[in-house]
Amino acid sequence: MTPRCDTTTARARLLPWAPFLTLAIMVGPVVAGVLGTIGPAFGYMPALGGDAITLTAFVMLFDWPGITRASVLSVTTGVAATSLSLLLVALICAAWSGSRAFRIIERMLSPLLSVPHAAAAFGLAFLIAPSGWIARATSPWLTGWDRPPDLLILQDPLGLSLIAGLVVKEVPFLLLMTLAALTQIRTVQARDTALALGYAPVTAWFKTIFPRVYAQIRLPVYAVLAFSMTVVDVSLILGPTTPSTLSVQILKWMNDPDLSLRFLASAAAVWQLALVIGTLILWRLAEFAVARLGRIWVTTGTRGGATRSIKALSLTAAILSASAIALGILGLLVWSFAGFWSFPDLLPGTFTTRTWMRHTTNLWPVITETLIIASVSTFVALLLTLACLEAEERHGLKPGTRALWLLYLPLIVPQIAFLTGLQTLAIYTGLDGNRTAVIAVHIVFVLPYVFLSLADPFRAWDARYGRVARALGAGCDGVLWRVRLPMLLRPILIASAVGFAVSIGQFLPTLLAGAGRVQTLTTEAVALASGGDRRVISVYALSQTALALLPFALALFVPAILWRNRRGLRHA
Amino acid sequence: MPDPGLTLDGVVIRRDGRTLVDISDHVAPGEVLTVMGPSGSGKSTLLSYIIGTLDAGFAAQGQVKLNGTDITDLAPEARHVGILFQDDLLFPHLSVGENLAFGLRASIKGRAERKRKIDAALEDIGLAGFAARDPDTLSGGQKARVSLMRMLLSGPKALLLDEPFSRLDTERRDKIRELVFAQARANGLPVLLVTHDHADADAAGGRVHRLD
Known part of the structure; x- marks a missing residue:
């Protein structure tokens, strides 16, 4: 804690309030939104004639023939995607941490993370579709197909393609969180001790490190x-349609011209929230069970083996996961320039810029809108994050475990469960349907990511620099602006890039807060999904990806240029 | 006439009910008081209290006076107490010259005058022409000299040394030690040296206060 900072200026007096303001900005809309969903779900929505508390909407919901299937799909796809992602991340870390391959995987994380979910889903769809690249690459020599087979690969009823789309995007996120957790615990000593006791490396990792790592990444999981x-x-692009997942169905009801369906949508949103809470409780119980079994396993004395096979398996899975995104983006690029492209040709017969030229006029305003929304929301999130971290430094206002839960609240409470209510409230207050409303909602989702990205580097900064600067005559503000922030330029830019990418990828918040009137690259790209024109979809999805990647490139190059003569900061 | 030098008047620092430091002493201008003690005995904690950056986890009482003025409740930047740590802690985003300029008080106006001061300071420590250099390209001894000069340029009225010689090799340690004590004497600064190295204490040549 930096003591005795000047507290006479208005800015200094406001600083201690920053954490509370930030929590209010993140938690306020979630709570208001959930309340705004619960009201109509129980029949209360005076604007639509709902003055009494009733269960009619729930009766309608459970009378809907697809409710069981949609609910089961939501739970199974969610649990499967999370379990697979977690397992894959654990295997990668267990088998490869500390190796050269692991460092390569670490370097690939930022670009993989920055690819928006929708773009990754489109890319995967273009790979695995019956007329996609995988089918083309294996036809007709392997499959015998001379025309796209009549197979339901995309939007399959079991949600397998949806699970695949989620896994390829959630693995980089969980891996990043795991890497951050690994830096906080003494992993090398624990692993080396286990190795010295004769344990195989993977077994050593799972027995000595995983339990501690999992405790740290529980909230991200x-x-x-x-x-x-x-x-x-992602569900709209890869998920089943008959019926669709519950969240997609809620959106359909929300957007239905028949306004009475808002009651049904709200009831379904409450049901979706209940499903998530129930599944989280079951997951927690499963944690206890696994921990119990794990404790028994730890004391059995089995040293393990099969390190080579696990290494091969995990690396193959990691490569497949990363390739699905990379090849998917490459596929988008080829499609965006494709002229005539018949099946089973691997590449188009002709390449043309026609699709790009035709859509440039429409694309620019959407790019501008996306840029403005992402820039402003990221800037506000960054300011609040820095204010919180500096308040923590100056006034010791460090968030406890409960505050950390609140930080994750917008990420854990389903968007569909509170954004529908928030939209209802926004309509009441006349605040919906404009850029400001979209920015305000984006901040709710950008803030946690910016905070989580920046908090560790900010706290890990050597406080003795600050003491020296103060002994040299700098005040608290001087230490912050002249020493700390310049030294933390790279993590600040990376946190901004993460926030920017999160904002660009927001679909539902943009759609609902913008009431369909604010168009970003994501809303446009997803809207084009139903049209099925791969060339146009590719143009929008690529633009979306490029815009999300740009800040990461800046985060890489700006410090490299600014600090080209500062060896001590090259790896900061 | 106020008593010139650094006075510690009944300074007691506690943590979790345990007394870490209990000291009353006076260091005259140009004098070196060496504080010795084992790890965890509160040596560095005492320095944090004197410069005003003691963590909130400690309970402290007693006065710190500089040239007769009570500075206990002043902000660190207003105390005019310089400190050197074990590491040079040169700001890595600034050049050698910019690091020195950071130490210069704003009262020295004009770019040309500030540059002249910096060039003269670099010449004093045998690093003329190093102003544009990246601090990370300097040797350990050169960094220590820049760090000392940066601190002296800020115009301190007392100097605290937190084992600043311990990371230097024997040859450089002797030279830097000699330079620091010579500069302190030349500037009439009371010096409080914290160390667990008897050679440092011997070289300082002053009184020794032991913390248990």
């Missing part, structure tokens, strides 16, 4: 579970 159960854009 819950966020992945809640997200996977309720995601809308």
Whole structure:
């Protein structure tokens, strides 16, 4: 804690309030939104004539023939995607941490993370579709197909393609969180001790490190579970349609011209929230069971083996996961320039810029809108994050475990469960349907990611620099602006890039807060999904990806240029 | 006439009910008081209290006076107490010259005057022409000299040394030690040296206060 900072200026007096303001900005809309959903779900929505508390909407919901299937789909796809992602991340870390391959995987994380969910889903769809690249690459020599087979690969009824789409995006996120957790515990000593006791490396990792790592990444895992159960854009692209997942169905009811369906949508949103809470409770119980079994396993004395096979398996899975995104993006690029492209040709017969030229006029305003929304929401999130971290430094206002839960609240409470209510409230107050409303809602989702990205580097900064600077005559503000922030330029830019990418990828918040009137690259790309024109979809999805990647490139190059003569900061 | 030098008047620092430091002493201008003690005995904690950056986890009482003025409740930047740590802690985002300029008080106006001061300071420590250099390209001894000069340029009225020689090799340690004590004497600064190295204490040549 930095003592005795000047508290006479208005800015200094406001600083201690920053954490409370930030929590209010993140938690306020979630709570208001959930309340705004619960009201109509129980029949209360005076604007639509709902003055009495009733269960009619729930009766309608459970009378809907697809409710069981949609609910089961939400739970199974969510649990499967989360379990697979977690297992894959654990295997990668267990088999490869500390190796050269692991460092390569670490370097690939940022670009993989920055690819928006929708773009990754489109890319995967273009790979695995019956007329996709995998079918083309294996036809006709292997499959015998001379025309796209009549197979339901995409939007399959079991949600397998949806699970695959979620896994390829959630693995990089969970891996990043795991890497952050690994830096906080003394992993090398624990692993080396186990190795010295004769344990195989993978077994050593799972027995000595995983339990401690999992305790640190529990909240991110819950966020992945809640997200996977309720995601809308990826479900629209890869998920089943008869019926669709519950969250997609809620969106359909929300957007139906028949306004009475708002009651049904709200009831379904409450049901979706209950499903998520129930699944989280079951997941927690499963944690206890696994921990119990794990404790027995730890004391059995089995040293393990099969290190080579596990290494091969995990690396193959990691390569497959990363390739699905990379090849998918490459596929988008080829499609965006494709002229005539018949099946089973691997590449188009001709390449043309026609699709790009035709859509440039429409694309620019959407890019501008996306840029403005992402820039402003990221800037506000960054300011609040820095204010919180500086308040923690100056006034010792460090968030406890409960505050950390609140930080994850917007990521754990399903978007569909509170954004529908928030939209209802926004309509009441006349605040919906404009850019400001979209920015305000984006901040709710950008803030946690910016905070989580920046908090560790900010706290890990050597406080003795600050003491020296103060002994040299700098005040608290001087230490912050002249020493700490310049030294933390790279993590600040990376946190901004993460926030920017999160904002660009937001589909449901943009759609609902913008009431369909604010168009971003994501809303446009997802809207184009139903049209099925791969060339146009590719143009929008690629633009979306490029815009999300740009800040990461800046985060890489700006410090490299600014600090080209500062060896001590090259790896900061 | 106020008593010149650094006075510690009944300074007691506690943590979790345990007394870490209990000291009353006076260091005259140009004098070096060496504080010795085992790890965890509160040596560095005492320095944090004197410069005003003691963590909130400690309970402290007693006065710190500089040239007769009570500075106990002043902000660290207003105390005019310089400190050197074990590491040089040169700001890695600034050049050698910019690091020195950070130490210069704002009262020295004009770019040309500030540059002249910095060039003269670099010449004093045998690093003329190093202003544009990246601190990370300097040797350990050069970094220590820049760090010392940066601190002196800020115009301190007392100097605290937190084992600043312990990371230097024997040859450089002797030279830097000699330079620091010579500069302190030349500037009439009371010096409080914290160390567990008897050679440092011997070189300082002053009184020794032991913390248990």
